[in-house]
Ligand SMILES: Nc1ncnc2c1ncn2[C@@H]1O[C@H](COP(=O)(O)OP(=O)(O)OP(=O)(O)O)[C@@H](O)[C@H]1O
């Protein structure tokens with residue numbers, strides 16, 4: 001094997017904080033090299049340096065033995081480096097096709113042969129087994145599909161070194177398998193991949209070598225099979241993590257939400273709901289199992305008042321819902337950890353503190369005169385308490401949310417929603433993008449909320465997560481509930497079948 005890329009003593013400082021410190025890393029041709037590290041360890045920062053978004057404070061980069069300066073993403077592309085970012089960089093108002101050819105040198109000029117481009121993209125998609133709808137707007141497709149578009153775009157540009165920053169976070173198991181096939185194919189073609197994931201099973205499966213980062217520094221690099229998951233986790237977080245086991249409970253009888261024959265876009269198999277009957281009681285976790293894109297998004301939206309059903313009715317506690325309006329739902333005790341944290345969850349150019357109190361600025365705790373005068377000091381110290389409790393890795397709670405690492409942004413939403421003392425907590429993919437320590441913490445918090453009497457609706461594409469946490473499991477397929485199972489000793493085979501409509 002030959003060395004493709006070498007990073008030599010790279011550091012990156014933001015103010016007086018080192019996000020990367022003295023990093024050494026070598027990428028061989030034809031290898032899949034994983035970066036493993038906790039939320040905030042510095043993985044994305046390092047990748048952003050390689051793609052030319054950030055300039056390193058110190059250190060040098062060598063490509064095929066020659067020193068290079070990567071000053072912009074377009075220069076990185078011309079050097080053969082492509083990246084799929086952790087947060088999507090797609091243009092919402094454009095179609096999938098337009099996004100893929102955006103900035104493509106082949107497509108420049110007046111006469112873009114759109115048909116030829118299209119065929120090329122379709123061939124590429126078919127070759128790697130990606131299903132994408134080229135004429136849909138980005139806003140119309142699921143997060144999983146957006147992820148596929150990003151990958152396709154990088155492949156289309158023909159990268160020698162492909163950086164995949166948490167590409168699997170929003171993919172279904174089958175899609176992950178498809179992506180791994182793609183990665184193996186690229187590897188066989190001699191291309192190199194830097195892969196980032198918090199899912200240990202994936203990391204152990206796909207990596208040729210693994211480099212562990214901790215607090216911005218490289219800990220070590222290990223080869224395939226040299227270390228097991230537990231060993232890697234210990235190096236990554238610097239402490240042991242015991243096995244987790246949550247007790248399953250029976251609810252106490254009070255209902256917090258009832259859906260009665262609810263339908264929404266009934267004909268749409270992937271974005272609709274068809275005759276949903278569902279009850280969530282106080283003190284239970286109801287898990288929705290299913291492949292993403294079978295109505296999960298719409299279910300979460302109806303039950304948090306974002307959209308109103310076309311047929312059927314809903315009760316919150318004992319009161320029939322008169323108006324589907326998110327603010328009304330919040331006032332009536334509903335909390336929501338949304339699927340897309342960037343769009344619906346956070347205001348990224350506001351501070352961590354302001355995001356944490358976002359929905360409660362009118363409360364007496366944080367303001368006087370119904371939100372007219374904010375109690376800045378109270379907000380600050382409360383936010384600091386939350387940052388401590390939820391282990392939000394930041395320098396100050398006055399920092400913009402956008403400067404946090406991906407996983408730490410997720411913790412801000414969780415802190416806000418879980419601490420709002422809801423009756424009903426609707427969580428979609430709560431641990432997506434979280435490292436193993438943070439995942440454990442968040443699951444503990446959901447179970448603790450249940451034990452306080454909160455009714456929890458857990459939507460997750462991670463079947464293991466559903467099995468681990470749910471007191472009751474409902475399977476959603478093509479907008480319909482296919483079956484209901486107890487969370488105690490659930491029939492795993494049967495549920496898996498139901499998830500595919502069988
Ligand atoms: N533009 C910035 N300004 C200030 N601090 C930043 C900036 N970008 C990143 N950081 C900080 O650098 C550290 C490393 O962040 P980075 O995004 O590289 O982490 P990560 O390893 O990718 O984490 P995750 O697994 O959560 O995605 C974090 O503490 C983050 O807050």
Ligand SMILES: [Mg+2]
Nearest residue numbers: 043044086406
């Ligand atoms: Mg990251």
